[in-house]
Amino acid sequence: MNEHNSIAQLVNQIQREWKTKTAGKPSARFVRFIIKPEEARVYEGFCKLESSEHGSLPEVFVTQLTDFEDEDTFSAALIRDWLDTYDKSQDLLEKVQQQTAFTWDTQPYRQALEKTDGTPMDDTLLAMLASFVRALPQEQKELVLALIPRQVSHTRQMKEWISTLLKKGIPAGVKLLVIDHVNAEHFAFHERQFPDLLLNIHIPMDLHGAIKKLAATGNPNDPEIMLRKCVFEMGAALQDKDVKRLHRWGQQALDTTQRSGNKGLFATAHIMYAGMLFHFKKDPKIPELLERGQRIAKQGTQQGDNACLPLMVQFYGYHGAYAQIRRRFTEAINWFIQQAELATKHQFSQQALNAWYQAAELCRRKDSSRYYDVLEKGYQTGWCLPDEEITASIYIYLLRDYYDYVQIKRKHDIIKEIDDRMIRLFGKEWKTDVDNIRKKREPLILPLETNKTPVTAGL
Template identity: 80%
Template sequence: MNEHNPIAQLVNLIQKQWMEKTANKPSLRFVRFIIRPEEARVYEGFCKLESSEHGSLPEVFVTQLTNFEDEDTFSAALIKDWLDTYEKSTALLQQVNERSFFLWDPRPFQQLLERNNGAPMDDALLSLLGSFRQSLPQQQKQLVLALIPRQVSSTKDMKNWISTLLKKGIPAGVKLLVIDHVNEEHFAFHDRQFPDMICSIHVPMDLNAAIQKLATSGNPNDPEIMLRKCVFEMGAALKDKDVKRMHRWGQQALDATQRSGNKGLFATAHIMYAGMLFHFKKDPKIPELLERGQRIAKQGVQMGDGACLPLLVQFYGYHGAYAQIRRRFTEAINWFIQQAELAEQHKFSQQALNAWYQAAELCRRKDSGRYYDILEKGYKAGLHLTDEEISASIYIYLLRDYYDYAHAQRNHDIVQAIDEKMGRVFGRDWKSDVDTVRKNREPMILPLEMEQSENASAS
């Protein structure tokens, strides 16, 4: 890991806190990281780093992303994923064996899993963890199971599951690790319940400063670095609701990227500037930026600039969003349809599905005569997705709505196909689960804002 990387330095902070809080505590069985939501990627990175051959802590970390569906099936799901991961980790195991002898037999647990008739397998999971820990080389006789479920159906039920394992007795030398959020305390236990067995770790960190430092490091005259600096300054102006400062930095972003001669970078500056101005809604500069930026992106596509095609897809979405803000709903629907068709044509699956969903939702509320036609196109656009891709995308809402339509039309084949597909992903009660997720989900953010956030976190 690059020690000069500001994000790597944050990971180092977590490692140091781990050492301080967990060392010389032989009774410790459960560790809870308490984080702010925006810090999740840093902590996930820490867990994945420590689960690799590059980890620096004395414990052996195993990170599982297993979905939590309910407390009766979670242990069995963890065992299954553990065995699958173990089977695929031959290269890593070979490296371990080169340094010290390691031999663990997964067959007894595979047999237990095959014989299981749906009963909870908490005891089997504890036995697996103890067995694996005993097989570790002498210098690494500590094991950490880090749980970062992709989805959690009920934090209350997951807390009950953790409590059950603590009461049954997590083997010596084994710790469970979970991530909890500041002010929510989903997995908090009172010390009196489990004396000396639990520990909470909170690492104060200035993530925004680290991301800004990382993004703007390098040659200050480089147009990409200049653009990043302008974007951060626009973000600060937005936070202060200072539209004049926003325009000043936005214009600097346009000037710096235009001088570069890079169409993709110049178009990016337009869409970022426009995206920031969306928070001021009626600013007359927005349509000018969108129209000019779209022209530049089209020119870049014609010149073979690979960065311009996804930008062009995003411009259609921003035009749709702007028309929606201006209450020009038919125009907005048409923009979203164009975005969906262009994204689908170039195999940008998630962008296509987002656009179909935006168009369908607007039709449902403002142009019901087109609703089912658009909904069907959105349904067909995601038929190729894997179960994992479905679970992580907005396609679950298109499937949920198209299920009701197919049911009303007595199209039993489609109803059965959707029921089987969603049953695999979410379980028997998938309809109510998806309804709950949709009811509680955050408002949809613009595609570029989402990508900026993901890229900054991953940097």
């Protein structure tokens, strides 16, 4: 990590505070970071950094993104993901074993997973964590299990799960770490419930100032630096709902990147400017930016600019999203299909699946005659993905919907194929699980790329 990066300095601030607070309360077993929502990426970056070989804290951090479905299945899901991560880290383990006498027997926990009948495996999880700590080298007899679930279906149940583990007794040398929000306090416990076991850490940080500083880092005449500054200022104008100021900085972004002669950068300025304006749905500048930016990206692609091809894919999605919010649904479906086909052609699998899902959902609601054809293409696009990409992507919704279709059509071979794979990944109740995940999910309106911000730069 670049120590001079202003975001990296915030991560260093978290590291320093962690050392001070945990040293002051060695009995703590449950640590809660209390943050503002916009700070989430910085804290996630801290957890992932400390879980890598580049971490600087003395504890061994393990960060798990395991979905929380319910309190009865979460421990088993964590054990399964832990062992899967362990199996995929053999290169790192070999390096560790060359330097230390680290050996850990995973067999008891694999056997426990095979024998589970659906009853909670909280005791097995605690035993596994204690076993892992005992196997650590003497100088690293501390483990932090950082829980950052991709999805949480029931916050109250997750709190109950944490309470259960605290009551059973989290082993010495082990800490659970979660991220909670200021004023929400989903995972707050009163000290009387668990004396000396709780540690709450809140770190005041100037994230806005850090992003602004990062945006201005480097040569101010560098068009990339200037674009970063313009994007930051557009974001600030958007937050203030000042569309005139947004247009002023958007135009400056276009002027700066056009002078650079870099078509990828010039097209990026168009898509960032248009993305900001999506919050002002009727602004006439949006279609102009999308059409012009797409032409520039196409020219760059034809000239061999590697940055322009993924931009082309994004532009199709933005066109589709703009047509959708203008309620031109047939046009939106066509744009999303074109996006999916282009992304598939160039092996951008996640973008392709997002586009097929967008098109399928619109067809289901607005053009049912095309629905099953689009759904089938989405199913075919994602089937070759590895298991870990399927469980972490929108493809599970396409699979779920296509499963209902092939049941109606009595395509028994495909039914069995889907069942076999999804039962392996999610268990026998996979259909219910996917339905519950989807219920908790925010509906897609804009392309996912719209949500990208400069906050994560440098992590």
